[in-house]
Amino acid sequence: MALGLAAAGCSLHGPKHDEDRAETVVFDLEGRVVAPDLWNPYVPGARLDQGLQQALIEPMFLLNTETGEIEPWLGLSMTSNEPMDVWTLTMRPGVKWNDGAPFTADDVVFTINLLLENGPSLLLSGAMQQWVARVEKVDDLTVRFHLAKPNPRFKLDYWSVKIYNSIYILPEHIWKGKDPFTFKNYEPGKGWPVFTGPYKLDRFNETTFVYRRDEQWWGAQTGWKPLPAPKSLEWVSHGSEEMRTAAMVDGSIDSLCDITLGAYQALEHFRGPEVMAWTDGPPYVWLDPCPRALEFNCQHPPWNDKEIRWAVNYCIDRDMIVAVAYEGTSAPSRHFFPAYPPLERYFRMIEENGAYERHPVWDYNPEKARAIFESKGYHRNRYGYFEKDGQELSVTITTHEAAIELQRVAQVLVEQLQNAGIDASNRNEAGGTWMDNGALGAFDAHIGWMACGSMNEPWSTMDTFNASWMMPEGQRAQFNIWRWKNLDYSALVDAMGRLPLGDPRIDDLYRRAMEIWLDELPAIPLTQARKLLPFAQDRWTNWPSKQNPYMHPCTWWQSTCKMIHEIKPVPPKPGKEQ
Amino acid sequence: MRGSAIAYLLRRLAMYALTVWLGLTLMFIIPRLAPGDPIAAMVARLATQAGRVENSEQMIQAWRARFGLDAPLAQQYARYMWNSLHFDLGYSMAYFPMKVEDMVRAGMPWTLGLLTIATMLSFLAGTAIGALMGWPAAPRALRLALPAALCFTSIPPFMLGILLIYLFAFGLRWFPFADAYGHNEVPGMNLDFAISVIHHGTLPAAAIVVTTMGFWALGMRAMMIATSGDDYMILAQAKGLRPRRLFWMYGVRNAILPQVTSLALSIGGIAGGSVLVEYIFTYPGMCYLLYQGIVNNDYALIQGMTSILIVGVATAVLIVDLAYPLLDPRIRHGET
Numbered sequence: 001m002a003l004g005l006a007a008a009g010c011s012l013h014g015p016k017h018d019e020d021r022a023e024t025v026v027f028d029l030e031g032r033v034v035a036p037d038l039w040n041p042y043v044p045g046a047r048l049d050q051g052l053q054q055a056l057i058e059p060m061f062l063l064n065t066e067t068g069e070i071e072p073w074l075g076l077s078m079t080s081n082e083p084m085d086v087w088t089l090t091m092r093p094g095v096k097w098n099d100g101a102p103f104t105a106d107d108v109v110f111t112i113n114l115l116l117e118n119g120p121s122l123l124l125s126g127a128m129q130q131w132v133a134r135v136e137k138v139d140d141l142t143v144r145f146h147l148a149k150p151n152p153r154f155k156l157d158y159w160s161v162k163i164y165n166s167i168y169i170l171p172e173h174i175w176k177g178k179d180p181f182t183f184k185n186y187e188p189g190k191g192w193p194v195f196t197g198p199y200k201l202d203r204f205n206e207t208t209f210v211y212r213r214d215e216q217w218w219g220a221q222t223g224w225k226p227l228p229a230p231k232s233l234e235w236v237s238h239g240s241e242e243m244r245t246a247a248m249v250d251g252s253i254d255s256l257c258d259i260t261l262g263a264y265q266a267l268e269h270f271r272g273p274e275v276m277a278w279t280d281g282p283p284y285v286w287l288d289p290c291p292r293a294l295e296f297n298c299q300h301p302p303w304n305d306k307e308i309r310w311a312v313n314y315c316i317d318r319d320m321i322v323a324v325a326y327e328g329t330s331a332p333s334r335h336f337f338p339a340y341p342p343l344e345r346y347f348r349m350i351e352e353n354g355a356y357e358r359h360p361v362w363d364y365n366p367e368k369a370r371a372i373f374e375s376k377g378y379h380r381n382r383y384g385y386f387e388k389d390g391q392e393l394s395v396t397i398t399t400h401e402a403a404i405e406l407q408r409v410a411q412v413l414v415e416q417l418q419n420a421g422i423d424a425s426n427r428n429e430a431g432g433t434w435m436d437n438g439a440l441g442a443f444d445a446h447i448g449w450m451a452c453g454s455m456n457e458p459w460s461t462m463d464t465f466n467a468s469w470m471m472p473e474g475q476r477a478q479f480n481i482w483r484w485k486n487l488d489y490s491a492l493v494d495a496m497g498r499l500p501l502g503d504p505r506i507d508d509l510y511r512r513a514m515e516i517w518l519d520e521l522p523a524i525p526l527t528q529a530r531k532l533l534p535f536a537q538d539r540w541t542n543w544p545s546k547q548n549p550y551m552h553p554c555t556w557w558q559s560t561c562k563m564i565h566e567i568k569p570v571p572p573k574p575g576k577e578q
Numbered sequence: 579m580r581g582s583a584i585a586y587l588l589r590r591l592a593m594y595a596l597t598v599w600l601g602l603t604l605m606f607i608i609p610r611l612a613p614g615d616p617i618a619a620m621v622a623r624l625a626t627q628a629g630r631v632e633n634s635e636q637m638i639q640a641w642r643a644r645f646g647l648d649a650p651l652a653q654q655y656a657r658y659m660w661n662s663l664h665f666d667l668g669y670s671m672a673y674f675p676m677k678v679e680d681m682v683r684a685g686m687p688w689t690l691g692l693l694t695i696a697t698m699l700s701f702l703a704g705t706a707i708g709a710l711m712g713w714p715a716a717p718r719a720l721r722l723a724l725p726a727a728l729c730f731t732s733i734p735p736f737m738l739g740i741l742l743i744y745l746f747a748f749g750l751r752w753f754p755f756a757d758a759y760g761h762n763e764v765p766g767m768n769l770d771f772a773i774s775v776i777h778h779g780t781l782p783a784a785a786i787v788v789t790t791m792g793f794w795a796l797g798m799r800a801m802m803i804a805t806s807g808d809d810y811m812i813l814a815q816a817k818g819l820r821p822r823r824l825f826w827m828y829g830v831r832n833a834i835l836p837q838v839t840s841l842a843l844s845i846g847g848i849a850g851g852s853v854l855v856e857y858i859f860t861y862p863g864m865c866y867l868l869y870q871g872i873v874n875n876d877y878a879l880i881q882g883m884t885s886i887l888i889v890g891v892a893t894a895v896l897i898v899d900l901a902y903p904l905l906d907p908r909i910r911h912g913e914t
Contacts, residue, residue: 032862034870035676044620044641045673120637121644123624130633181644182675206684206862208761238756239860242740246748246755402873432619432875439618476618478625478634 023231025540025567027051027555028244028256032206032237039185039193039201041168042115042122048165051235054560055199055211057168060089061160062559065289066549068342068456070160073561074103074169074196078159084150084500089143089159094222097171098214099194105137110172112145118180124167127158152500153460161558162455163289171195197561198228207237228564230540248275254540255555258531261327267534274538278553279546283329286553288529289338290452292409294397295523296445298484299473302376302393303444306520311372313524315420316413317364322527325408329532333525334361335514342456349507350514359518361525366420373421386421394423398446400434406447409526413447438481441473449529450481458510459496465522466490484522489513542568587900594896601888602881606658609877610651616671616875617641623672645671645878658881667882672874678882685864686886688758692779692863693852694845696786701841703787704794709830711795712802715821731792736854739785743858746781753781756860782859786852794837801833808832835902842894 035045041052060075074095080087095103112128112135119125131154134146147154158167171194175183185193193201198219199211211233219225236253238244245263247253249270259267264284267275277284294312296303303309318332334356337343350356378386378393386393397414399407410426417424429437437443438450453460467490469480477483492513496506533553535543544553544563551562621637642648646657661668667678707727710716730738747755759765759774805811806829814828853865864883871879 032860032866034681034867035670035673038673038676040675043675044624045670045676120633121640126625126633126637184675207757207860210761234761236761237860239857243743243756243858243860246743250748430614430875431873432616432622433612433614435622436614436618439622476635476638 020231022539022569024234025230025232025564026234026236026253026255027054027560028253029207029209029235029237030257030556033204033209034206036204036206036209037184037186040180040183042124042180044123046123048558049235049556050204050209051199051201051211051233052193053165053168053558054235054555055233055564056193056195056197056201057558058196058561059159059161059166059558060091060169061155061166062551062562063156063160063162063455064550065338065340065342065455065552068340070156071562075159078155080152080154080500084152084154085147087145087147087154088138089145091141091143092224093141094218094224095196096218096221097173097194097196098200098217099171099174099191100216101171101173101194102140103169103171103196103218104140105143106140107169107172108143109135109137110176111167111170114170114175114180122180124158128167131158150498152498153457156457156501157460163452163557165558169196198564199233202232209235225565229568230564233564248534248536251536251538254536255543256534257554257556258533261329261532264532264534271536271538275534275536276543276545277532277534278544283326283331283530285329285530285532287331287338287340288531288554289340289455290449291333291336291338291528292406292447292449292526293333293336293451293523294413294445294526295448295450295482297441297443297473298482298522299441300444303395305376306522307372308376309521309524311369311376312417312422313361313521314363314365314369314372315417315422316524316526317416318362318526319364320416321409321412324412325405326527326530330527330530332362333528335525336451336461336523337454337458339528340455343454343458346458346510349511350518353511355511355515355518358515359521361518361521369420380421384421385423392423393421394425395445397424397426398429398434398437398443399426401428401430403447405529410447413526439476439478441471441477441481441483447526448481448523450479451523457501457506459493459506462493462510462513462517463497465517466493468494482522484520486516486520489516489520492516537570539570540567541570542566583903586903590896590899594892597892597895598888601892602659602662602885603655605881605884605888606655609875609880612875614875616877617645617647619874620672620674641671645669662881662885667885668878670871670876670879670882672870672876672879678878681867681879682864682882682886685862685867688861689856689863689865691775692782692861693786695779696783697790697841697844699783700787700790701794701837701844704791705798705834705837707791708795708798708800709802709825709833712799712806712833713825713829714806715825727795728792730788731790733789734854735785735789735852736858738789739782739855739858742781742785754778755781758862782852782855782861785855785859794840797840798833798837801836802829805829805833838901839898842898843891845890845894 029050033047033050035047038046039052040046041048041057059073061078062071062073064071072092074092076090076092078087078089089108091105097103112132115122115125115128116132119129131147131151132145133148136144138144145154156162160166174192174194196218198214198217200214202210202212204210213227213231215227217227220227238247238253241259241263244253244256245259245266248256248267264277278286296309298304322328322330322332331339335347337346373386373393376388378388381387381392395417397410399410407426407428414424414426434446438446438448451461451464453464464479465482465484466480467485467487469477470483470485471477473483492509496509496513499506531554537543542548544551550566551559555563617638621634621641624637625634646654667682670676670678670681673681704727707720710720743755746752754760754777758778759771763771763774765771811824811828814824853869855861856863856865867879868883870876871883
């Protein structure tokens with residue numbers, strides 16, 4: 001069998017090296033990689049989180065969600081003219097591709113033109129077509145972007161790792177003349193894939209990706225940063241949560257993606273203080289950028305009535321959702337933003353102007369809900385449900401079949417709404433169907449995270465509720481899938497969107513827009529999203545944490561490039577070999 | 579007799595062609611009846627990775643055109659059948675630019691290797707246990723074997739897989755708990771790699787063998803009991819034939835025919851096999867691909883995988899149909 005498999009070409013691509021475990025950091029990889037030899041980051045089949053965007057590709061800038069700062073990496077600065085329709089990127093000198101060729105403005109111009117010429121099908125190409133009218137090389141280290149319309153967030157949204165990734169610059173000397181749709185960017189004999197990161201691809205199969213440190217990495221050569229401490233990096237898929245947890249108990253993995261509290265407690269039981277998470281004690285979690293909400297189709301009666309939506313809000317006990325669905329590892333939410341430090345001033349702003357007293361989102365008050373329903377002509381029928389004109393008040397809350405966390409939330413929510421007199425039920429839908437139904441408006445309510453976007457400023461998320469995104473039911477909506485239409489809110493958000501980041505005029509616009517949003521409550525905020533991400537400290541230390549927040553801890557994002565430089569080996573204990 | 583044999587062969591070949599055509603046609607229709615748009619799902623995933631994308635409708639139209647989904651349905655069907663005839667399974671929609679045939683080629687050897695061996699082991703062990711259980715002269719101690727074998731059939735393979743991992747991978751540390759071979763092994767024609775593959779394949783194979791063996795035993799036992807009461811068995815005993823010859827040539831040979839049919843169907847359907855076992859053991863087979871195809875509504879991947887399944891099952895049935903006359907002379911003479 002083994003010989004047959006080898007003959008069939010099912011090989012671990014690449015040469016054999018016996019990594020020293022003590023010099024290797026092993027990261028968790030969620031799920032198998034179906035197309036492991038695809039290293040073209042712009043095609044739909046490519047995985048990016050198997051180390052491609054963490055170990056191989058380097059970003060221009062990184063947004064630090066803890067400090068709100070945009071930190072330079074390959075880029076040094078990116079500034080705009082006053083109308084914000086011309087942006088100038090200045091790049092770090094001395095950067096080289098890992099085949100030794102210089103990384104220049106030509107590569108940036110080539111990449112953007114490639115996306116413009118092949119848009120909107122390639123990843124990020126639609127966005128470039130939407131914004132970039134023309135790109136030009138000023139000199140070897142300077143690129144100028146002429147935008148089709150002003151965009152104060154051009155640097156933040158596309159050139160900084162804000163959520164997950166950013167524009168990937170490609171080496172012109174390799175990609176020129178290749179079909180970007182079919183080029184796999186993998187040719188081990190030629191040393192491909194070529195990027196600028198401090199590691200080179202060593203070998204891989206569908207579940208294991210191994211990278212070896214590039215001793216000639218440009219950053220060390222120029223004195224910008226020393227080489228990262230790990231000689232090798234691995235991303236390994238262990239399948240189910242049980243297996244992943246067992247792998248960490250076994251010591252064969254150093255970092256895990258999100259796990260449940262039960263699994264983390266098992267880790268603590270077996271490994272004690274050798275494992276750590278974002279916080280030392282409960283809730284242990286780092287907050288994901290996409291808070292969870294009960295989202296209505298605001299065109300469907302009776303959910304098109306803001307008072308009915310508020311009545312539903314009064315039926316919801318968020319503390320119970322956190323306790324039952326999250327085992328205490330999340331926090332109630334009363335807005336659609338992630339609770340990140342850079343956004344805190346915006347939270348305080350609406351707290352201090354009394355918005356939550358006028359609009360008490362956290363008030364769990366079934367009696368208030370009853371009063372609203374009765375004022376709308378509903379009465380309790382013999383089954384205990386509210387009824388009007390012979391029709392029971394019912395709602396089907398749909399959930400994404402792969403989102404176990406959201407299904408748990410939905411189950412608690414259904415119970416609460418049932419107790420309050422709403423005939424609620426939960427239905428799982430296949431991922432594609434759920435997304436489709438959401439975009440086309442074919443739903444009454446679902447548990448979603450569709451207001452995702454803001455990390456350090458409020459506009460990105462607030463604009464997702466903009467009436468300009470409204471589409472008739474049956475036509476695909478890119479944003480505002482809730483089909484909520486409020487022209488006053490939209491005008492305020494549009495005004496915010498035209499101002500530069502941090503402009504003081506944003507504050508007042510923000511306050512007024514939030515007042516409208518809270519009054520209307522088109523989506524009901526439920527909880528913050530959470531990620532419980534364990535790290536093992538027996539071999540490697542200086543992992544990010546709330547006490548040491550140099551970067552967010554999600555090891556599948558492109559921002560992991562910074563973490564790789566920060567982690568350090570644990571010194572061998574005297575008299576004991578590692 | 580030669581004429582009837584040719585007619586039999588032609589009938590079976592015609593049935594084979596009809597089965598394959600019908601199967602392929604259904605696999606063209608069924609994914610398109612399912613809710614959800616594969617291109618929209620793929621674009622939604624791209625948009626998720628791309629931050630703010632405000633022209634996703636254009637992206638969807640561009641990809642729809644690239645995959646030919648903007649053509650009339652009849653044209654899509656004609657192209658699909660033509661490509662199927664030429665074994666061209668096309669590009670995956672969810673994993674573009676991967677070709678379905680390349681994806682299948684990467685996963686199939688593992689699935690076929692694991693599941694064929696596991697199915698054969700399960701068949702042989704279960705059939706042997708069942709034959710002995712249904713044979714009056716078998717040792718009494720063997721009667722305990724069937725309940726024990728059946729006991730495990732009520733456990734799904736993936737559950738037993740977890741138990742085996744707990745006992746033998748994490749407890750005793752005899753076997754690895756994941757993957758098809760060691761991370762530091764270089765695949766090739768070498769003993770180290772072969773040992774590594776067998777070492778890694780033991781637990782997944784055991785999970786399948788132990789949980790399916792009882793079905794074979796149960797079927798074989800029933801057939802052996804039925805066979806042992808037939809007239810020809812009594813005659814053979816009366817003639818004084820040796821028990822071993824009676825068991826093998828008169829008992830097992832006649833009782834095994836339905837088992838062989840079931841085996842053919844099992845082998846043919848192996849590609850649809852054991853998604854969860856592959857998942858639990860992180861085994862790089864093709865069942866996982868089929869699951870991904872269904873989840874992503876990837877028409878090309880579903881059609882490619884099920885085409886193989888359809889052709890596999892139909893071919894296995896054809897082979898059994900053609901082999902039956904060799905095993906049972908009554909079929910050769912057109913008696914059944």
